[in-house]
Amino acid sequence: MQIIKYEFQPHGDDRGQLVALEEMKEVPFDIKRVYYMYDTTEGVTRGRHAHKALEQILICVHGSCKILLDNGEEKVVVPLDKPNEGLYVSNVMWREMFDFSEDAVLMVLASELYDEEDYIRDYDEFLKYVGK
Numbered sequence: 232m233q234i235i236k237y238e239f240q241p242h243g244d245d246r247g248q249l250v251a252l253e254e255m256k257e258v259p260f261d262i263k264r265v266y267y268m269y270d271t272t273e274g275v276t277r278g279r280h281a282h283k284a285l286e287q288i289l290i291c292v293h294g295s296c297k298i299l300l301d302n303g304e305e306k307v308v309v310p311l312d313k314p315n316e317g318l319y320v321s322n323v324m325w326r327e328m329f330d331f332s333e334d335a336v337l338m339v340l341a342s343e344l345y346d347e348e349d350y351i352r353d354y355d356e357f358l359k360y361v362g363k
C-alpha cells in the first residue's frame with residue numbers, strides 16, 4: 232500500500248511557525264469541511280469505518296496519535312506527531328485512530344460535507360465493497 236504523508240513547509244521566523252494549507256495546492260482536493268478531535272479518552276480507538284467517496288488529510292496539530300489504514304489486503308500503522316505533517320486517506324480505506332496522547336488534537340481536512348450515507352461502518356461490508 233502506498234502511504235502518502237505530506238510534509239508542509241512552515242513559514243517560520245523568530246516569532247514561531249505558521250503552516251498555510253490551500254485547496255488544490257498543498258491539499259489535493261477542494262476542502263469542503265474541517266473538523267478536529269481533542270480530549271480523547273485514554274485507550275479509545277476512533278474511526279473503525281471506511282468511506283465510499285470521501286478523501287481526507289489528517290494532521291495531528293498537537294500531541295500524537297496513530298492511524299491504522301487498511302485497504303482490505305494490507306494494513307499499515309502510521310504515527311502522526313508533527314503539526315506540519317499530513318496523512319492522506321483515500322476513499323475506500325478502512326481507518327482507525329488510536330494511541331492518542333492526552334494533549335492530542337487531530338485535525339481533518341475533508342473533500343466532502345458530512346454524509347452518513349458515505350460511511351461503511353461494518354468491516355465485512357467493507358471487504359465485500361472492495362471485492363475481498
Ligand code: T46
Pocket residue numbers: 264266268277278279287326328339345
Ligand atoms: C473519519 C475519521 C478520521 C458530525 O456531525 N459532523 C462531522 O463532520 C463529523 C466528522 C462527525 N459528526 C458527528 C457524528 C457523530 O455523532 O460527530 C460524532 C462523532 O463522529 P464519528 O463517530 O464518525 O467520529 P470518528 O472519530 O469515529 O470518525 C471521524 C469521521 O467521522 C470520519 O469521517 O474518517 O474521523
